[in-house]
Amino acid sequence: MAEKERFLFGRGEKLTDNVPYKGSFGEGDPPYNLQEQVERVDEMLEKLINEISETPKDALADGKAVAALILHPQYVARSGFPDDLLSEFSLRLIGSKPLKNRPKAGRGSDNEDGIASTVLFVAGAGEDFKRLKRSLPNITEGSNLGDDIIKIENLESLKPSDRILGSLDKKSNTLEVIVHFDSAIDVGWEGDFQKYAKKSKIKLDMARSYQSRGLLFLSAEGSEESVKELAKFSFVRAIRKMPVLRTVSRPQMLRNTGMSRISIPVEKALDESFKVAIFDGGLPGNHPFGLWAKNIEPSGSFKIGAPLPYFLDHGQAVTSALLFGSVKAGSLDRPYAEIDHYRVLGDKINDSSLYEVMLYVDNILSQTSYPLISFSIGPDEVAGDDEVTAWTSMLDDHLGDGDILAAVAVGNDGTSSWPQNRIQVPSDSVNALAVGATDSSQKGWSRAPYSSIGPGRSPGLVKPDLVAFGGSSKESFKFIFPGPTIAEDSGTSFATPSVVRLAAGLRAYFGAALTTPAIRSLLVHSADSSGHPIEEVGWGIVNNDIRKITACADGEVKVLFTGKLEPGKVLRAPIPLPEGKLAGNISIKATFCYTCTTDPHTPGEYTRAGLDVKFRPHKEKFNKAQKKKDPRFPATDSFFGRHTKSNEQELRTDAHKWDTVRSASVKKRGTSLLEPVFDIHYIAREPGNSDSPRRAPKLNYALVVTIQAKQIPDLYEKVQERYKELVAIEPKIQIPIAVSV
Incomplete structure (x- = not known):
């Protein structure tokens, strides 16, 4: 050496x-000749136009219906987008989603299960689709329009039932309504949508909404019948029951004399030039982290409510994990950075509070500039392949510039059957680190059985990104509580701040020499999968030794x-x-x-x-x-x-x-x-x-x-x-x- x-x-x-x-690479030979394709598309348009004519006028946003245009799998590349076709007939792309499709001919036609393709949601007036139908006989071989027509595998109207996700209660539901909405284009029909919702007996909460690129996420209330009515509105993308927040566990107190020989440091944080943000259950007034952690109470404009003991216990445990990791007998290491702990849970949190918490977090992130953030909370909702949630959208919106590294717990439903054991929102954020848990901090570790598994969505298939020790029945995760006393628990809630602690250590030791993307890369690069499946551990368990990461x-x-x-x-x-x-x-x-x-x-x-x-x-x-x-x-x-x-x-x-x-x-x-x-x-x-x-x-x-x-x-x-x-x-x-x- x-x-x-x-x-x-x-x-x-x-x-x-x-x-x-x-x-x-090229796209290969076209799957259809132009003549047969024109005949196929003509039949599709005939049915589509008839269905549009039967739609109530007040259900058409600005007079426009929405059709599902399914691309042949051969044209899923960006260069395969039929932009000439849409432009020529004033059809507007308002969204899309992936799907598996077995085409009639060409690539994928011999695959019974279908292969990856795309459905485009295109908006247009009935007259626009009629004009397309009238133009079909005049489209020539080799023209831009001819090439685009070949790309269509199917073209059909969206039915109200297509927009309703999951089951609903007959009488009353707290709802999440997702609408295709571009704030620069669609303001003209926003009032019409609210009138249609009122007519449908849906109570929209416009004050509790989140606008992301191309989508407006709304909180609402209504019966099953009223949802069926609202689903007729053309620009509605999806309606479903509002997801609830994940439950948090209350750490158990330990009576273990062997763990009493713990010495808490008296020095300030190693690096006071930056702070780490935690969003969790808050800290009690007697918490033992006064030198390094500050509790920040929620704004009164958000219905979070007063603190609750079990939320505070969870918040203390998460804070302890970020400051010290899983504590062991002896002198604890000096914390790397100070913490601002935002209490986002309280006694007013209920099954309809998801947007309250999300919008409060969004408000904080819009006004602050933390380099590192830890999330051990989120919706009790598994990631899906064809829809992106409000929480994930919000988080990715804030993380896209690369100035913030956020770690998100993947959830504790790993023992459930598929797909309930899949990673939970918003750990499917492509701009965040999704963190799972291991059952041990020693060699021979495995994924903790409760730790939710991947894959994530595509893009973003490798989820979790990393795993870290989160505790188990054979080796619990231990925390400092007031006294000081020791508490113990297990969960991805504690593995996640442990990873953020490691990121804070890299920043504290190396300063500006390591950018936020560099810290993220080093954590992934130094991880070790030890042969475990990628859907269980992602890139692997984090390396806990900063020297080994960097030397x-x-x-x-x-x-x-x-x-x-x-x-x-x-x-x-x-x-x-x-x-x-x-x-x-x-x-x-x-x-x-x-x-x-x-x-x-x-x-x-x-x-x-x-x-x-x-x-x-x-x-x-x-x-x-x-x-x-x-x-x-x-x-x-x-x-x-x-x-x-x-x-x-x-x-x-x-x-x-x-x-x-x-x-x-x-x-x-x-x-x-x-x-x-x-x-x-x-x-x-x-x-x-x-x-x-x-x-x-x-x-x-x-x-x-x-x-x-x-x-x-x-x-x-x-x-x-x-x-x-x-x-x-x-x-x-x-x-x-x-x-x-």
């Missing part, structure tokens, strides 16, 4: 360069790349290796993380940013199919999944391109590597546009690369000698020998 400790290198972005974009062993080098990616451009990132021939096997691990704007009204295309990453391991090796060898584009090899697939359908199924976290590793013979690089193509998209948007924002990203070469013990020094631009990121103060969570 070297005398001086080796810490990961920063400024990897100084090694990067832009290269031209190369490569694309390099013999024969190892870690490099951090951060910065902004330009839309449509390709950034070439070299993988730093010594010059000359490399002995033995070389292991390369890479983790990408970014955050981005999201579109809840198009959940199948939820993220507006994607990365197409190509790995080129040897600069002098080329694909045999290349007629002319271009030295700028050596052969690619697999790294992040099956990126060599030939069509968008398969990429969509693999769910790689549009995921905000990507992590993988390969092992290569040293002789097979020569100036290896990653080519990183940032693909921007927006709903309803087959081309890249002109004004897409730059993308904040972080990439961590670890190279291991057992036969080159001085790998770190050789890389440092060759790449003068790289600078070691050293801690501001010395890291203790062992840091436990």
Whole structure:
């Protein structure tokens, strides 16, 4: 081992360069010829137009009906969007969702279960659809309209029953009503919708609503019959029972004399330059965290109510977990940062309080700027594949810029049957870390049975992102309570703040040298799955030792790349290796993380940013199919999944391109590597546009690369000698020998 400790290198972005974009895949032969397709679409339009004519006029938002246009699976790529068709006939895309579809012909027609496709919700007046029908005979082969007509697998009206999700009580229901609504376009019919709701005997609470891109989420009350009436309104996307908040457990007090030998620190937090936010049950007046934690009471304008003992106990436990982790006998480590604990639970919380709590959290996040946030609460609702909830939308809206790292508990229903054991909202947020729990903090750990499992939605399939010790019947999670006394419990509620504690430690030791995306990447990059299924543990259990996350062993080098990616451009990132021939096997691990704007009204295309990453391991090796060898584009090899697939359908199924976290590793013979690089193509998209948007924002990203070469013990020094631009990121103060969570 070297005398001086080796810490990961920063400024990897100084090694990067832009290269031209190369490569694309075609859509293949059309599944239908134009003549037969025109006949099919004509029949669909005939039925659709008749159904629109039978719809009450006051149920049409601004006179417009909504049709479901199902794309043939061959055209799920952004370039397959039928924008010429919609534009020509004044049809407006107001949303979409993924679905499995078995087409009549072409790709997927031989698959009984169907393959991934998309249904577009398009709005238009009855006359617009009639004009399309009249124009069908005049559409010519090879024209833009002809190409777009081929893409249609089905076109049909939306029935009221399609908009009602789940069962309802006959007499009275607290409801969540989701409406397609763009605040810049749709204000003209907002009053008409309220009148229609009143006519339908639905009581809308317009004051308790959340507006996200393309969707308006509303709280309401009504009977089953009134819901059926409201579901006739054309721009209603979904109506369902309002989800309730998850229940929280009350930690049990321990009488264990062996745990009485605990010494609470008397120093202030290690880094007082930032604070961490917790949203939970609050802190009692006698809590033992006065040096580091502040309880913030809810605003009177939100119906949270007075504190309740079991909510306060849960809040204390979560706060203790973030300050100290699971406590053990002896002197506790000094907390890394101070905490603002927002009490969002109280005695007025009931089955209709979901929006009260959500809107209070939204209000706080809109007025503050915390780098780290911990959520152990949320709706008692599993993530779905084809709808995005208000909570998830709200959270992703706040996290999209990449300045905040939020960790969200995945829930404690892991022992239920599928799909009730799936991760709970809002841990399906693509811009947050979803955290599950393990049953032990020692080797031989497994997912705690109660910890909810993935996958998440697509994009965002790998959920949970991480797992951490959360306690179990064989090894409980322990907290400091007033006295001081010890309490114990188990749950993802406590694993989550433990991960945030680790993130706070990285920020406290390394300061501004580690951006928020960099901290997220390092946590994922250093996680270990220990062979457990990805749907149970995500990328793996967090590494509790900050030194191991950031330091390099013999024969190892870690490099951090951060910065902004330009839309449509390709950034070439070299993988730093010594010059000359490399002995033995070389292991390369890479983790990408970014955050981005999201579109809840198009959940199948939820993220507006994607990365197409190509790995080129040897600069002098080329694909045999290349007629002319271009030295700028050596052969690619697999790294992040099956990126060599030939069509968008398969990429969509693999769910790689549009995921905000990507992590993988390969092992290569040293002789097979020569100036290896990653080519990183940032693909921007927006709903309803087959081309890249002109004004897409730059993308904040972080990439961590670890190279291991057992036969080159001085790998770190050789890389440092060759790449003068790289600078070691050293801690501001010395890291203790062992840091436990």
